[in-house]
Amino acid sequence: MSATSSNSFPAPGSKAELEEGTVLSPRFGADGLITCVTTDFATGEILMVAHMNAESLARTIETGEAWYWSRSRGELWHKGATSGQIQTVKEMRVDCDQDALLLKVQVAGDGGCCHTGRRSCFYRKVETSGSEPRLVID
Amino acid sequence: MSATSSNSFPAPGSKAELEEGTVLSPRFGADGLITCVTTDFATGEILMVAHMNAESLARTIETGEAWYWSRSRGELWHKGATSGQIQTVKEMRVDCDQDALLLKVQVAGDGGCCHTGRRSCFYRKVETSGSEPRLVID
Numbered sequence: 001m002s003a004t005s006s007n008s009f010p011a012p013g014s015k016a017e018l019e020e021g022t023v024l025s026p027r028f029g030a031d032g033l034i035t036c037v038t039t040d041f042a043t044g045e046i047l048m049v050a051h052m053n054a055e056s057l058a059r060t061i062e063t064g065e066a067w068y069w070s071r072s073r074g075e076l077w078h079k080g081a082t083s084g085q086i087q088t089v090k091e092m093r094v095d096c097d098q099d100a101l102l103l104k105v106q107v108a109g110d111g112g113c114c115h116t117g118r119r120s121c122f123y124r125k126v127e128t129s130g131s132e133p134r135l136v137i138d
Numbered sequence: 139m140s141a142t143s144s145n146s147f148p149a150p151g152s153k154a155e156l157e158e159g160t161v162l163s164p165r166f167g168a169d170g171l172i173t174c175v176t177t178d179f180a181t182g183e184i185l186m187v188a189h190m191n192a193e194s195l196a197r198t199i200e201t202g203e204a205w206y207w208s209r210s211r212g213e214l215w216h217k218g219a220t221s222g223q224i225q226t227v228k229e230m231r232v233d234c235d236q237d238a239l240l241l242k243v244q245v246a247g248d249g250g251c252c253h254t255g256r257r258s259c260f261y262r263k264v265e266t267s268g269s270e271p272r273l274v275i276d
Contacts, residue, residue, distance in 0.1 A: 019254055024264055024271040035187055037175050044182045049173055049238035061266045092266065094273065095259040096252050100187035102260050114234050116157055121233040122240050126162055128199045128230065133162040135232065 003069050004032030007054035012098065019096050027099040028054060033069055034101060038113070041090040041104040047113040048121045050077075052101065064089050066103055084109030141207050142170030145192035150236065157234050165237040166192060171207055172239060176251075179228040179242040185251040186259045188215075190239065202227050204241055222247030 012018055012025045026034050033051040040047055052060065056067040056076055066087035070077040080086035087105035094101055107113060114121040124135040150156055150163045166172050171189040178185055190198065194205040194214055204225035208215040218224035225243035232239055245251060252259040262273040 020275075022273045024273055035173055037184060037187060039184070046175060046177070046184075046240055049175060049233060061264075061271055064266075092264040093260040094262055094264055095187060096254050096256075096261070100259075101264075102184055116234050118234075121238075122231040123234070124232055126199075126230040126232055126239075128202075133199055135160045135162055137158075 002032070003051075003053040003071075003074075004028075007032075008058060009054060018098050024094060025098060026054075026057060026094070026101070027097065029099070033071070034099060036068065036101040036103060038066065038087065038103045038105055041106050045120055046122055047105070047107070047119070050079075057101070060089060060103075061092075066105060080108060083112075085112055087113075140170070141189075141191040141209075141212075142166075145170075146196060147192060156236050162232060163236060164192075164195060164232070164239070165235065167237070171209070172237060174206065174239040174241060176204065176225065176241045176243055179244050183258055184260055185243070185245070185257070188217075195239070198227060198230075198241075204243060218246060221250075223250055225251075 010023055010025045012027050028034050032053045036050050036052050038047045039045060050068040051071060053069040056069050059067040066079045066089060068077045068079060086108040089103050089105055091104040112119050124137050127134045127136050148161055148163045150165050164172050170191045174188050174190050176185045177183060188206040189209060191207040194207050197205040204217045204227060206215045206217060224246040227241050227243055229242040230239065250257050261275055263276050265272045265274050
């Protein structure tokens with residue numbers, strides 16, 4: 001399945017419209033995807049970074065639950081459909097040039113997000129004090 | 139200038155090494171870039187989403203200041219070099235499959251980040267209550 005199947009959003013307008021306007025005209029990349037950062041609404045913790053195509057964004061808006069595009073599986077991905085970790089969207093934001101989205105969500109089920117079992121996907125710090133960067137789980 | 143010029147990081151290993159290992163082996167995309175989310179170290183506010191190629195990541199680690207790859211200009215981008223809004227990296231994190239980075243930074247100059255003059259690039263909320271999504275500056 002291709003990520004670029006359909007796009008019902010208005011085409012991006014001028015720079016001024018993109019940056020200061022009231023119309024959501026997401027700038028999907030050549031691969032049909034836009035980057036989405038997802039945080040915990042209550043704590044502000046960054047849970048994950050994923051991607052959406054136009055259809056997943058439309059479904060997210062329509063249902064109030066996060067839908068992404070799984071690049072590895074090449075399919076629409078209703079987050080939590082199998083794990084129970086449904087993400088209810090409490091707030092959605094877009095950046096200046098409309099090529100990135102921010103979701104603030106409330107997570108159902110066990111409250112987790114990462115497929116490794118952790119709450120957040122960013123469970124490792126990059127230590128840069130030595131000669132080589134080193135990852136530390138904290 | 140191409141984003142895929144050089145890459146001195148180790149090639150990604152097995153799934154277990156990627157997810158649980160101590161080696162930073164970032165998974166740059168076909169375009170040579172990895173997504174980077176940048177937040178304010180003190181407040182946790184999400185400031186911007188940008189991209190890095192291998193060289194910008196290496197320079198970020200080496201200098202302790204954020205370097206990105208400007209997709210619009212097709213060049214290395216030392217954030218703040220002209221605006222004074224240098225980002226000093228207080229913490230760097232990587233996600234489970236090492237295809238996204240998180241920088242927690244302290245911003246110099248006037249403390250801003252967005253080229254529109256706002257502190258954060260995510261200055262608009264997407265209101266989804268009506269028939270069409272609508273952007274609201276708040």
